[in-house]
Amino acid sequence: MQHSKRHQTALRVSEMDRTTTPTTTSSSPPPPIDSETALRLEVLDSKTYEASLQETWRSREAEKGFDWELEKLRRRFSGMEMNDEGEWVKVGGADWTFSPAKRDLLEDYDTGISASTTTTTTAKQTYELTLFDTVKVFIFNTLSIIGMGDMVGMSRVPTAEIQKYEGSFLSFIKGALGGDLQTLAGGPLFLLLATYFKKYGPVFNLAFGPKSFLIVNDPVMAKHILKSSPTAYDKGVLAEILEPIMGKGLIPADPQTWKVRRRALVPGFHKRWLNRMIVLFAECGDRLNQDVAACVDRGGATEMEERFCSVSLDIIGKAVFNYDFGSVTKESPVVKAVYRILRESEHRSTSFIPYWNLPFAARFMEGQREFRRDMGMLDDILTELINDCVNTRREASVEELEERDNSDDPSLLRFLVDMRGEDVESKQLRDDMMTMLIAGHETTAAVLTWTLYELCAGDQRMLEDIQDEIDNVMGDKDKPDYDDIVGMVKLRAALAESLRLYPEPPVLIRRALKDDVLPQGGSKLKKGVKVMKGADIFISTWNIHRSEALWGPTAEKFDPSRWGRAINNPAVKGWGGFSPELGERGLYPNEIASDFAFLPFGGGQRKCVGDQFAIMEATVVMAMLLKKYYFTFTGTAEDVGMRTGATIHTMNGLNVIPRERSEGTRRVGKDGKRGGYWDAMNKGEGEGSMGEGKNMKGGGQGDERNGKCPVDH
Numbered sequence: 001m002q003h004s005k006r007h008q009t010a011l012r013v014s015e016m017d018r019t020t021t022p023t024t025t026s027s028s029p030p031p032p033i034d035s036e037t038a039l040r041l042e043v044l045d046s047k048t049y050e051a052s053l054q055e056t057w058r059s060r061e062a063e064k065g066f067d068w069e070l071e072k073l074r075r076r077f078s079g080m081e082m083n084d085e086g087e088w089v090k091v092g093g094a095d096w097t098f099s100p101a102k103r104d105l106l107e108d109y110d111t112g113i114s115a116s117t118t119t120t121t122t123a124k125q126t127y128e129l130t131l132f133d134t135v136k137v138f139i140f141n142t143l144s145i146i147g148m149g150d151m152v153g154m155s156r157v158p159t160a161e162i163q164k165y166e167g168s169f170l171s172f173i174k175g176a177l178g179g180d181l182q183t184l185a186g187g188p189l190f191l192l193l194a195t196y197f198k199k200y201g202p203v204f205n206l207a208f209g210p211k212s213f214l215i216v217n218d219p220v221m222a223k224h225i226l227k228s229s230p231t232a233y234d235k236g237v238l239a240e241i242l243e244p245i246m247g248k249g250l251i252p253a254d255p256q257t258w259k260v261r262r263r264a265l266v267p268g269f270h271k272r273w274l275n276r277m278i279v280l281f282a283e284c285g286d287r288l289n290q291d292v293a294a295c296v297d298r299g300g301a302t303e304m305e306e307r308f309c310s311v312s313l314d315i316i317g318k319a320v321f322n323y324d325f326g327s328v329t330k331e332s333p334v335v336k337a338v339y340r341i342l343r344e345s346e347h348r349s350t351s352f353i354p355y356w357n358l359p360f361a362a363r364f365m366e367g368q369r370e371f372r373r374d375m376g377m378l379d380d381i382l383t384e385l386i387n388d389c390v391n392t393r394r395e396a397s398v399e400e401l402e403e404r405d406n407s408d409d410p411s412l413l414r415f416l417v418d419m420r421g422e423d424v425e426s427k428q429l430r431d432d433m434m435t436m437l438i439a440g441h442e443t444t445a446a447v448l449t450w451t452l453y454e455l456c457a458g459d460q461r462m463l464e465d466i467q468d469e470i471d472n473v474m475g476d477k478d479k480p481d482y483d484d485i486v487g488m489v490k491l492r493a494a495l496a497e498s499l500r501l502y503p504e505p506p507v508l509i510r511r512a513l514k515d516d517v518l519p520q521g522g523s524k525l526k527k528g529v530k531v532m533k534g535a536d537i538f539i540s541t542w543n544i545h546r547s548e549a550l551w552g553p554t555a556e557k558f559d560p561s562r563w564g565r566a567i568n569n570p571a572v573k574g575w576g577g578f579s580p581e582l583g584e585r586g587l588y589p590n591e592i593a594s595d596f597a598f599l600p601f602g603g604g605q606r607k608c609v610g611d612q613f614a615i616m617e618a619t620v621v622m623a624m625l626l627k628k629y630y631f632t633f634t635g636t637a638e639d640v641g642m643r644t645g646a647t648i649h650t651m652n653g654l655n656v657i658p659r660e661r662s663e664g665t666r667r668v669g670k671d672g673k674r675g676g677y678w679d680a681m682n683k684g685e686g687e688g689s690m691g692e693g694k695n696m697k698g699g700g701q702g703d704e705r706n707g708k709c710p711v712d713h
């Protein structure tokens with residue numbers, strides 16, 4: 001792959017006129033400028049966050065008073081200066097774009113993709129937070145922390161404060177300088193939230209000094225937030241972190257951009273495409289099986305997490321932009337760059353200080369320099385793929401595209417580029433592709449990893465039942481089709497169970513864009529929970545998915561048979577419980593069937609677009625693997641360990657011993673029979689009790705390790 005030449009710093013003076021919106025900035029070529037100016041002044045791309053911030057100072061009338069003085073100061077710190085014509089332009093040098101101001105990483109690269117866009121807008125609407133909102137939230141939070149919140153009308157929500165640090169002094173300093181929340185919290189943040197959940201219940205504030213987050217661990221409150229309009233809650237901190245990487249891709253997108261892009265992207269996931277994807281999943285599953293075969297020949301333990309990462313990277317590369325990373329079979333600089341970018345995205349998502357925005361970060365932090373190089377490489381590839389696709393564009397309506405034979409290039413990129421009316425010159429396409437790549441890769445790899453771990457480490461009858469099911473459904477076939485996926489009920493239940501115990505990501509992040517009141521749910525706050533405009537919220541899916549109030553006393557156990565049994569608890573006001581018959585309608589028991597107590601793909605309007613894709617992918621890859629191999633796990637939960645970023649990873653990899661399945665490796669239970677796990681559980685083996693509203697049976701008495709989390713908490 002030839003990389004296009006970068007760093008053509010075709011820089012130009014900002015064309016932004018403060019009396020017009022940045023999004024209407026002309027996409028016509030910039031006026032010629034002399035080379036000296038070119039070295040000194042940077043483009044103020046109308047799609048950058050900086051431009052959108054400046055947009056809020058649209059009229060000269062607004063440019064007065066204390067706020068305006070602060071804004072001028074902020075601009076100067078951000079490396080901007082006012083030129084003789086009274087325009088603010090970016091001057092090379094200081095790079096102080098500390099939160100909330102951020103710079104678009106792509107400013108540094110000429111990607112060859114025009115920044116013009118007719119499909120998106122950066123203009124902020126009335127829900128834009130003002131400095132006043134931020135200061136108000138800060139003051140009210142502080143009052144709540146010191147127990148005086150109710151004086152200003154706040155609900156009596158308990159506050160958990162991170163005060164104690166258990167690591168070494170040196171690691172504390174390192175964590176503080178790197179803004180690493182995990183280090184400061186002494187481990188994965190969601191595990192800290194799990195500890196506080198046991199102490200404080202369904203809703204509490206988490207305070208780091210003056211900064212505070214509202215932690216929601218309740219399905220009724222979560223449903224309220226997720227089902228509210230996208231203009232009531234946005235992605236807040238998450239959008240600020242991801243925007244430099246994903247631009248205006250769906251995940252960080254502001255509500256207006258999101259509305260337009262979601263409508264454009266969803267048709268790409270049509271039925272015919274998903275069917276074609278099943279063939280792709282099987283092709284990549286085949287490569288994985290060949291790789292595992294080589295490990296069987298070598299003997300000993302094999303690290304499977306890395307292999308699952310490779311297979312899901314290969315799948316997403318082909319599915320999204322028809323690019324073969326070939327990572328299962330070879331190592332390449334591109335694959336390494338993609339992994340480093342994913343690591344960095346994950347690290348950023350657990351940082352409370354945007355260290356990447358610190359002055360001169362790109363110059364003095366080796367990691368940041370490397371990150372920018374990697375992003376440049378990936379952007380070049382994306383640019384080239386987009387350009388190739390655009391050069392062979394054959395416009396058609398969505399209906400025509402759904403019918404078109406796409407066997408030579410079934411990618412989402414092809415679909416979007418050929419879609420009539422799509423602005424193919426826009427940087428938006430690059431943002432969409434990058435977002436899909438990141439969103440669809442590690443998440444699926446993690447589901448595969450944790451499912452295999454639980455099946456190997458837990459009650460062996462479970463694995464046997466699932467392997468018998470695979471044998472029965474697939475018969476002599478090597479590769480499953482759609483009907484087989486539907487037929488493998490137990491395997492899909494195991495994947496869902498792994499998503500329940502290891503949700504990716506373990507928290508959903510939101511920021512309130514207006515004042516609101518959350519319903520009581522399982523809390524004791526009869527009048528609900530007051531939320532102020534500007535408040536940052538973490539919905540802990542980890543805590544909701546493991547809550548005993550919702551899932552009974554066996555909540556922390558890996559028990560895929562639970563999806564066949566109903567459960568309810570009237571003590572959680574307004575919660576409809578889990579209904580298996582609703583869960584059977586789709587490929588997995590979704591948030592509707594559990595009334596938002598199971599949220600593996602989120603819920604409401606910003607629910608994952610790739611849920612069906614992911615479940616099919618995981619089912620095909622796992623079915624092919626388990627049809628051929630038997631895996632033995634000889635370690636302990638601690639050997640596997642756990643760490644997290646946006647997704648939950650093992651700490652030390654998943655080392656298992658693969659053996660080819662044959663009569664010799666088929667295990668037989670004490671009574672001389674294979675499997676029987678589902679039968680035993682449905683007959684009430686290890687039945688748990690739920691108190692009022694109890695109607696759930698369950699709680700296996702299998703292997704001791706079954707359901708034990710790989711870290712203590």
Ligand code: HEM
Nearest residue numbers: 250251439440443444504600601602606607608609610614
């Ligand atoms: C097991 C695999 C996956 C899991 C667990 C997962 C999980 C999620 C979750 C929880 C959200 C909601 C985030 C929020 O509300 O803040 C989400 C959003 C999203 N996911 Fe996935 N995802 C998976 C696979 C995929 C795949 C394969 C793709 C693409 C091919 C994808 C693309 C997206 C996109 C674009 C969004 C943003 C949707 C929007 O805001 O409109 N995901 N995902």
